[in-house]
Amino acid sequence: MSRPDMPQGTEREGGRGKGEGAQPLPTRVTRVLRRIIGAPDYAAYVEHCRRAGRPPLSEREYLADCFERKGQVARCC
Amino acid sequence: MLVWGGIAGLGAAAFGVLALYRGESINAAWLLTAALCTYAVCYRFYSRFLATRVFGLDDRRATPAERLDNGRDFVPTNRWVLFGHHFAAIAGPGPLVGPVLAAQFGFLPGPLWLVIGVVLGGAVQDFTILFCSLRRDGKSLGQMAKDEVNATGGMAGMLAVLFIIVILLAVVALVLVNALKASPWGLFTIACTIPIALLMGWWMKQWRPGSVGEASLAGAVLLVLALVGGGYVAGHPGLGGAFTQSGVSLTWMVIGYGFLASVLPVWMLLAPRDYLSTFLKITTILVLAVAILIVLPQLRMPALTVFTELGEGPVFAGKVFPFAFITIACGAISGFHSLVASGTTPKMIARESDARIIGYGAMLMESFVGVMAMIAACILDPGVYFAMNTTPAALAQASQLLQQAGFVVSPAAMQQLAARMGEQTLVARSGGAPSFAVGMAQIFSSLTQVLGGRAFEALWYHFAIMFEALFILTTIDAGTRVGRFMLQELLGHVWPRFGQTSWYPSVLLTSAGMAAGWGYFLYQGVTDPLGGVNSLWPLFGISNQLLGAVALSVGTTILIKMGRARFAWVTLAPLAWLVTVTMTAGWEKVFSPDPKLGFLAQAAALAGSAAPNAGRLIFNAHLDAGIALLFMGVVAVLVVTSVWEWWLVLSRRKPPVVHEAPYVETGYATGD
Structure with a gap:
């Protein structure tokens, strides 16, 4: 199922992703x-954009986007 | 293998003890052992079989989170972090309330269904849909139904989601209203959560943007103060009266709250409440699990009660089959989970193999929450349990049976219990939440006493009520808003302007429509002389299982199209069970000649009544019958269209086209 040489999870939660x-x-x-x-x-998002070489959204735009998406997700019963 | 054989043997032995023991009480340790051993064995072997043989999970294949990584919704996430996120999204009030209600059949049927249902049904459904969505760039269940089955299947799926949201919101709001009526302590604490959430929202959006941790910490401290302050308010002659409200007035408050929460910006109320309730949910569940393992309480409910066979239970009408399987949906198999498994989670999975622990494992965890709720209900004296969960009218009807079974309690004992819990009364507090809260308070107070502290029963009781109410309100916030979006989308086909989610007249009208929809059923439940749980909870169970049938039909179709027809039994077996249960329960709820059970018989019995509200009750009974028939119709349409699709593919009349995203090799193997 998984290759032995693969890391078994991303390590980015710990901030050690991609050269960090x-x-x-x-x-x-x-x-x-x-x-x-x-x-x-936002800090993690900015790091992501820097690695990907993309300009990040401003913090306000980023927060607005996050809250917009959160409002579209139902919570389970 | 020897170790796993030992675990399996231990689980079987525990089940044997539970099934055969007929003493006065039995230790909860047997229930926990049976459940935990079954989860362990099935996770180790069955989920591995699903992952490797049935789905063929492949870690060389890049997931949507890796391919489409945008740092926002598509984000590769550590499997344990995502496990917590997914569990928090699927666990709501359902696994706490359903098992408490099903405890009227005794301590045995509920846990058997919770454990067997989850390993063969619920966890399989969640894992399957997560896998399917993972291979389709995180597509939703409705979209997959449309792509893989046909447009009719897609429409049936969308209708199912809309109806389930309406009934779900009504039933969870009913649980909340029943828990808070005539409870100034509870109402004050819950009312305080609204300004607390608003403050948190302002803190993390306006004052210190993004400071979720600080705002959550401040919110948690204020929540504790509100909880403690509730005790003072309840004892205050003026304030206590102001926060003592009837079920009807609470109904209007909850409807108004749902409307406002749907209209206000997400950051203002919905998001901060969600953060707070998620923290509280995960922490409390972990502490409850540890407390039960330390205290190991005695279950005082018998293994089986007279109501399993007679079907005249005072909590809700109907025999153990099919109603135990409808009453306990979340915790065993819940169609609603398929929305989460095809929502945010598949967009965050880093590797395909992670889907096993997240899809299958998180559902086992929810089942365990259901088992804990069952323990909390069954440690109560059966007389107390039935006095709490029965309306006066239902109690009068079932009093002879309850006396014969020895399930009686004196009014003085009930008053004493209410005083210990800081409540005015605990009689006829139906809905499940107060019973769970009393059980949880007893477990937590036993723990604090074991640790050398005081019991704090009243504080623990209201903590438990707050714990349940917080995520019921979160479900109401989010559900009304999601339902509003769906209504806007539907109306947008008629008048495109209505489809614009930011056009305020549309926002106000559709929010009002959604709140009025579930609010009507809530009002109906609150004013029902037999208690709304008797009519609404089965409707909720049927609709939830209906969505499960939709999910399993889509999963089966995809497996067949993938050339895995020989493994289609993994989804077909739970699908067949769900269809059987849903159809049987739906038929009985509509056509049973017993007025306590059948909606049409209930309407007929009221036909000659001179009661002032008879006309409204007759209308409600007919409406409920219509809703149940509609649910059954949607199941029938979806199953028939799915079977037709399977036949076309298997008989080679149609090419087995799957709509998977193209294969891309992962980049993680070469070093991250």
């Missing part, structure tokens, strides 16, 4: 919690 140095523990914990509750994480 290790992030401090509080930052990593905060990122994990944000991702679990589905909260916006």
Whole structure:
């Protein structure tokens, strides 16, 4: 099912993705919690855009986009 | 293999003890052992079989999160983080309330269905839909039904979602109203969550943009203060009266709240409440699991009650088959999960193999929540359980049976229990939430006493009510808004301007329409003399299982088109079970000659009544019958169109075209 040479999960939650140095523990914990509750994480997004070589949205635009998408998702029963 | 054989043997032994023991009470440890061993064995072997043989998960194939990574909705995410995210999205009030209601059949039927249903049905459904959506760039269930079955299947799927949202919101709001009526402590605490959420929203959007952690921490502190303050308010002569409200006035408040939450910007109310409830949900569930494992309480409910066979239960009418399987939807198999499994989750999976722990594993976790809820209900004295969950009218009808079974409790004992919980009364507090809260309060107070502290029963009771109410309100917020979008889309076909989600007249009208839709059923439930749970909860169960049938039909179609017809039994078996259960329950709810059970018989029995509200009750019974028939019709249409599609493909009259995204090799293997 999986190749032995593959990492078994992305390591970007810990801030070690794609050439990043290790992030401090509080930052990593905060990122994990944000991702679990589905909260916006602008710093992670900016890092992503920098790696991808794309200009990021402004923080306000990014937050507006995140909240817009959140409003379209039903919570389960 | 020896270890796994031992685990399987231990689970079988625990099931044996549960089935054969007939003493006064039995320790919850047996239930926990049976459930945990079954989950472990089935996760290890059955989910692996599904992953490797049936779906052929391939980690060399790049997932949508990797190919379409945009740092926003498509984001490769660590499997354990995504497990938490997915679990938080699928777990709501359903697995807490359904098992509590089904406890009227005894402690055995509910957990059997929770455990067997999840490993062979619910987890398979979630895993299948997650896999299908993962291979289709995160497409929704409705879109997959349209692409892979046909346009009729797609329309049936969309209608199913809209109806289920209306009934779901009505029934969870009913649970909330029943929990908060005549409860100043509870109402004050829950009312405080609205300004707290507004403050959090302002904090993280306007004052310190993006500071979710700070805002959530402040919200959590204020929530604790509101909880403690509720005790003071309840004891205050003036404030206590102001926060003591009837079911009808609470109904109007909840409808108004749902409308406002749908109209206001997401950041203002919906998002902060969602963050708060997710934190509370995950933390409380973990603490409850640890508390149950430490306290290991005794179950006082018998294995089976007289109501399994007689079908005249005072909590809801109907025999154990099919009604136990309708009452417990979430926790065993819930169609609603297919919306989450084809929503945000597939866009965040980093590797295909992660779908196993997230799709199958998270559903096992939800089933375990259902087992814990069942334990919380069954540790109550059966007399207390029935006194709490029965309306006076239903109690009068079932009083002889309850006395014969020994399920009686004195009014003085009930008053004493209410005083311990900080409530005015606990009699006729139907809906499941108060019973769960009493059970949870007893478990938590036992834990604090074991740890050398005081019992704090009243505080724990209201903490449990707040815990349930928070995510019921989150479900109402999000559900009304999603329903509003669907209505706007539908009306947009008639008048395109209505389809613009930012056009305020459309926003106001469709939000009002949605809130009025579920609000009508809520009002009907609150004013129903037999308690709305008796009519609304089965409708909710039927609609939820209907959506499960839609999901499993789509999954089966995709497996057949993928050339995996020999494995189609993995989805066909739970589909056949769901169709049987849904159709039987729907038929009985409509056509049973028993007025307590059948909607039409209920209307006929009221025909000659001189009661002032008889006309309205007759109309409601006919409306409920129509809704049940509509649900059954949608199931029939979808199953028939799916079977037709399978026959066309298997008989080679139609090429097996699957609409998967093209294969792209992952880049992760070469180093991240």
